[in-house]
Amino acid sequence: MTPSLIETPKTTDATANSLDLWVTERFGSAGVTFKVNSILHRSESSFQTLDIIDTDAFGRMMLLDGCVMTTEKDEFIYHELISHVPLLSLPTAPERVLVIGGGDGGTVREVLKHPSVKEVVLCEIDGDVITASQEYLPSIGGFLENPRVTLEVKDGIAYMASLPPNSFDVILIDSTDPVGPGEGLFTHEFYTNAKNALKPHGILTAQTEGLMALPEGVKKIYSLLRGVFPHVRGYHATVPTYPCGLWSWSFCTKDPGITPTAHLTPQKAVPIEATCRYYNHAVHQAVFALPNFAKALVDG
Amino acid sequence: MTPSLIETPKTTDATANSLDLWVTERFGSAGVTFKVNSILHRSESSFQTLDIIDTDAFGRMMLLDGCVMTTEKDEFIYHELISHVPLLSLPTAPERVLVIGGGDGGTVREVLKHPSVKEVVLCEIDGDVITASQEYLPSIGGFLENPRVTLEVKDGIAYMASLPPNSFDVILIDSTDPVGPGEGLFTHEFYTNAKNALKPHGILTAQTEGLMALPEGVKKIYSLLRGVFPHVRGYHATVPTYPCGLWSWSFCTKDPGITPTAHLTPQKAVPIEATCRYYNHAVHQAVFALPNFAKALVDG
Numbered sequence: 114m115t116p117s118l119i120e121t122p123k124t125t126d127a128t129a130n131s132l133d134l135w136v137t138e139r140f141g142s143a144g145v146t147f148k149v150n151s152i153l154h155r156s157e158s159s160f161q162t163l164d165i166i167d168t169d170a171f172g173r174m175m176l177l178d179g180c181v182m183t184t185e186k187d188e189f190i191y192h193e194l195i196s197h198v199p200l201l202s203l204p205t206a207p208e209r210v211l212v213i214g215g216g217d218g219g220t221v222r223e224v225l226k227h228p229s230v231k232e233v234v235l236c237e238i239d240g241d242v243i244t245a246s247q248e249y250l251p252s253i254g255g256f257l258e259n260p261r262v263t264l265e266v267k268d269g270i271a272y273m274a275s276l277p278p279n280s281f282d283v284i285l286i287d288s289t290d291p292v293g294p295g296e297g298l299f300t301h302e303f304y305t306n307a308k309n310a311l312k313p314h315g316i317l318t319a320q321t322e323g324l325m326a327l328p329e330g331v332k333k334i335y336s337l338l339r340g341v342f343p344h345v346r347g348y349h350a351t352v353p354t355y356p357c358g359l360w361s362w363s364f365c366t367k368d369p370g371i372t373p374t375a376h377l378t379p380q381k382a383v384p385i386e387a388t389c390r391y392y393n394h395a396v397h398q399a400v401f402a403l404p405n406f407a408k409a410l411v412d413g
Numbered sequence: 414m415t416p417s418l419i420e421t422p423k424t425t426d427a428t429a430n431s432l433d434l435w436v437t438e439r440f441g442s443a444g445v446t447f448k449v450n451s452i453l454h455r456s457e458s459s460f461q462t463l464d465i466i467d468t469d470a471f472g473r474m475m476l477l478d479g480c481v482m483t484t485e486k487d488e489f490i491y492h493e494l495i496s497h498v499p500l501l502s503l504p505t506a507p508e509r510v511l512v513i514g515g516g517d518g519g520t521v522r523e524v525l526k527h528p529s530v531k532e533v534v535l536c537e538i539d540g541d542v543i544t545a546s547q548e549y550l551p552s553i554g555g556f557l558e559n560p561r562v563t564l565e566v567k568d569g570i571a572y573m574a575s576l577p578p579n580s581f582d583v584i585l586i587d588s589t590d591p592v593g594p595g596e597g598l599f600t601h602e603f604y605t606n607a608k609n610a611l612k613p614h615g616i617l618t619a620q621t622e623g624l625m626a627l628p629e630g631v632k633k634i635y636s637l638l639r640g641v642f643p644h645v646r647g648y649h650a651t652v653p654t655y656p657c658g659l660w661s662w663s664f665c666t667k668d669p670g671i672t673p674t675a676h677l678t679p680q681k682a683v684p685i686e687a688t689c690r691y692y693n694h695a696v697h698q699a700v701f702a703l704p705n706f707a708k709a710l711v712d713g
Contacts, residue, residue, distance in 0.1 A: 148443070169443075
């Protein structure tokens with residue numbers, strides 16, 4: 114998974130002074146490719162290589178170690194689903210939310226739409242992700258200065274281990290893939306600490322990888338989650354710029370009464386869905402209807 | 414949309430006598446790319462260029478004019494959804510089904526799972542698609558010899574215009590994109606003829622393109638469908654090898670009582686879902702829960 118940022122130019126139009134420049138992310142033996150208008154930023158942090166490019170099809174795009182993290186055009190799908198599904202499933206109005214990873218700020222932006230939220234803590238290991246998003250992706254990273262946001266630029270694994278019990282209503286693991294800095298966010302120990310940090314009625318939602326791109330990985334993640342949480346569900350949607358598109362998120366609770374729909378009402382969903390391009394009350398329920406092959410991975 | 418079949422080799426391992434060969438389908442300024450193990454077949458019919466290649470990630474793949482039509486690994490999603498959703502929504506057991514396009518045979522394979530079906534007519538303009546699928550994609554094209562199948566190798570537009578009224582319970586438009594030979598399958602006249610050929614309780618399901626890849630096209634197709642059918646719904650799922658993944662199909666009826674769920678029962682769905690890798694009773698209902706941005710395209 115070390116895609117080349119710059120593909121062989123296919124044509125050079127000297128009069129227009131333009132290159133036919135494409136960026137390709139390969140995952141194993143398949144990949145996605147995007148025409149690049151310009152390269153806006155490249156940096157090497159202590160953790161990873163960060164690129165911001167402007168693509169023709171998906172607007173501005175952030176890549177970490179060559180993997181697409183978020184794009185202006187399709188980020189709404191991932192960010193609306195990782196946040197509103199758990200937040201609107203709670204029995205009470207959410208007040209304290211923790212986001213691990215997610216330094217681009219898109220998940221925080223969605224969490225802030227819930228007026229009951231008094232504090233959202235964003236724990237991102239790489240401060241460069243935050244500053245690059247604030248500078249180059251203002252529609253995504255432009256909400257991190259909100260007074261209800263607490264930024265913790267530190268290792269999410271150690272931070273989670275340090276939390277007192279019953280700290281958060283919802284914990285969202287908005288991580289990279291389980292390689293490199295994200296690896297420790299997919300372990301029994303980390304999930305156990307997350308469970309302890311949740312309030313009794315709380316919900317843990319993690320991005321749990323691609324159902325078609327990484328089926329064995331998905332299976333392993335859900336097996337780990339079920340080793341810690343007594344109630345584990347999975348939900349899914351398409352993120353066009355992620356490997357094979359078909360993505361998944363977990364819905365883990367300690368309390369069997371906290372299901373995806375037990376506390377969902379149209380009255381709660383409507384004000385949020387009015388602000389969304391993907392999420393709505395019917396979608397909230399539909400994303401839990403897994404295809405047969407995905408049920409076999411998620412339900413074990 | 415004239416993708417190059419062969420990308421510039423990136424590395425050449427002389428000792429292994431292998432090329433690092435990739436096929437890339439570009440749609441506008443984005444695309445998908447697949448590592449190629451071998452090229453099995455290439456032919457030029459009167460209508461299009463047909464390639465069968467063996468890919469590392471998706472098994473054998475059929476391309477028409479360089480666009481991915483179907484792959485061994487993910488074809489089940491498209492074929493199960495285009496067929497079982499309308500067939501299991503009928504008020505009576507389906508007996509006569511028409512498939513326009515779909516020469517690979519995957520849709521016919523799924524229709525044949527319904528024991529009540531006495532005849533499925535496959536009208537495919539390009540006989541080479543049928544024979545190539547039978548030879549190279551036996552898990553997809555290997556069901557076309559079934560005695561319940563009638564093959565009509567002819568233009569679907571003229572064939573539809575020639576049909577007597579009330580001929581079919583379900584009509585499935587399993588077409589290519591609205592360019593080249595598929596263009597005339599997205600017109601007011603064609604949909605009007607399809608409506609006439611349907612029984613009063615019948616359902617027309619057409620593939621209606623990518624919600625993210627071709628939003629304006631989707632909008633236009635649904636506007637055309639609503640100009641002909643009094644009741645038009647859309648449903649969606651992810652096809653990983655199609656542009657941007659997020660795909661759509663129509664559900665058009667003359668009778669307002671024929672809805673996606675009015676005649677669906679677990680009893681009807683269970684024997685079919687037991688044979689499926691994607692379709693199940695919950696999925697049948699969930700695929701109609703469109704994201705907000707898709708509702709705006711489909712519902713007009």
